[in-house]
Amino acid sequence: MKYSVVVVDDHTLLSQAIEGMVNTFDKFKVLYTCKNGGEVQEKFAASPRNIPDIVLVDVNMPVMNGIETTEWIVANYPNVNVLALSVEDADGTILKMLKAGAIGYLLKDTKKEVLEKALLEIMDNGFYHTKNVTNLLLDSVSGKKSKNHIDFKENEIKFMRLACSELTYKEIAEKMFLSPKTIDGYRDSLFTKLDIRNRVGLVMYAIKNKIYTP
Amino acid sequence: MKYSVVVVDDHTLLSQAIEGMVNTFDKFKVLYTCKNGGEVQEKFAASPRNIPDIVLVDVNMPVMNGIETTEWIVANYPNVNVLALSVEDADGTILKMLKAGAIGYLLKDTKKEVLEKALLEIMDNGFYHTKNVTNLLLDSVSGKKSKNHIDFKENEIKFMRLACSELTYKEIAEKMFLSPKTIDGYRDSLFTKLDIRNRVGLVMYAIKNKIYTP
DNA sequence: ATAAAAAATAGGAAAAACCCCTTTTAGCGT
DNA sequence: ACGCTAAAAGGGGTTTTTCCTATTTTTTAT
Secondary structure, three states: OOEEEEEEOOOHHHHHHHHHHHHOOOOEEEEEEEOOHHHHHHHHHHOHHHOOOEEEEEOOOOOOOHHHHHHHHHHHOOOOEEEEEEOOOOOOHHHHHHHHOOOEEEEOOOOHHHHHHHHHHHHHHOOOOOHHHHHHHHHHHOOOOOOOOOOOOHHHHHHHHHHOOOOOHHHHHHHHOOOHHHHHHHHHHHHHHHOOOOHHHHHHHHHHOOOOOO | OOEEEEEEOOOHHHHHHHHHHHHOOOOEEEEEEEOOHHHHHHHHHHOHHHOOOEEEEEOOOOOOOHHHHHHHHHHHOOOOEEEEEEOOOOOOHHHHHHHHOOOEEEEOOOOHHHHHHHHHHHHHHOOOOOHHHHHHHHHHHOOOOOOOOOOOOHHHHHHHHHHOOOOOHHHHHHHOOOOHHHHHHHHHHHHHHHOOOOHHHHHHHHHHOOOOOO
């Protein structure tokens, strides 16, 4: 009997390609692919037959990102193993995925054989990590980086998006039908929460966390 | 006889996956894959047997990017058809690839069947374009967008990159060993050149034009 | 209904950003 | 060596941002 795999990636070409690749593996077959976390929820809810052994999740998705998706899967289907796939090795991302419950993490810059080995190890030992991940984990234990997953209020999000434009805070206030002083408040509290000191920091945060897409 | 394809992408997983996919196509087979433009040059130089009918090039590669790679292939092996692959639809990129000599452009968010059709069309008609590309071309002919490609001086680039950090202009001046007033000058002239009115505009310009990568 | 918490609003000062215009300095060609 | 041009630096004024602290309004929970 083969283990079942679900691929979640918004790049159809990539997910289909991975599907083809996984299907060549002896022990694995792809049940279906999804373009975002929402589709996963629908599929899982639709039928118990849709619950796979392993989910390969791309971290950078527009609608419901990899971290949220992982959290949801882990919370609702604890028996499903999530393996994260991503192009970036940006500090924090890996840890966030693991904290969200991913059982391992692979960069897209890996080989077919490595993917197969990872899948096998997951089913055998329930565990797979690349070396990089191990190092990152060590860093995090020593408490250097990797803190939070802050959640924002609707208005904060709206404000952040507008702050990524050339608008003045006063103009942003008008757009949001709020007093400029309220906007000041939003800004200041975000500066503190995010540990930044000016609008550029805010813009960068918004972009890196896909709150604003340039 | 099958047409030969070479895949150029720094993400091994993706290139291998595409390789597997292409190999399922009736009329096509993958000769080999490369991680960057440099490898392509080596391979092509090594033997005439290594010259394929089609090269699938990822635009975003670290070492020698897709545009350069395309230029080199087109200049040295005019019979080879280059098809660009990319995740981004950022204005300009597509046109740059086509100007560099790519025969077509596909977003990674496409399906297996579309890729196969694209390859077939290229070999049959020597031409393939998605609708989006056509529209962009029309825009560019009618001269609305895509006019510029301003070229910046080295210092302007450096300054723009630093402006994307949380540094103050004064701090940027120190980093660049220049007077704050010089930095003022850089900023003001960029504001005029780029038709923007504040630092957020500068940051966004830098990101959109890949001068700074978040 | 009322206490507590959260959101919105204010005032004001100091720093930074923005803008325009002038002067000095440095590099380059003939 | 001279003049030309571009880069660098400066002066000074206006606006915006940043960073405090404090008050009012609205929401939420019990």
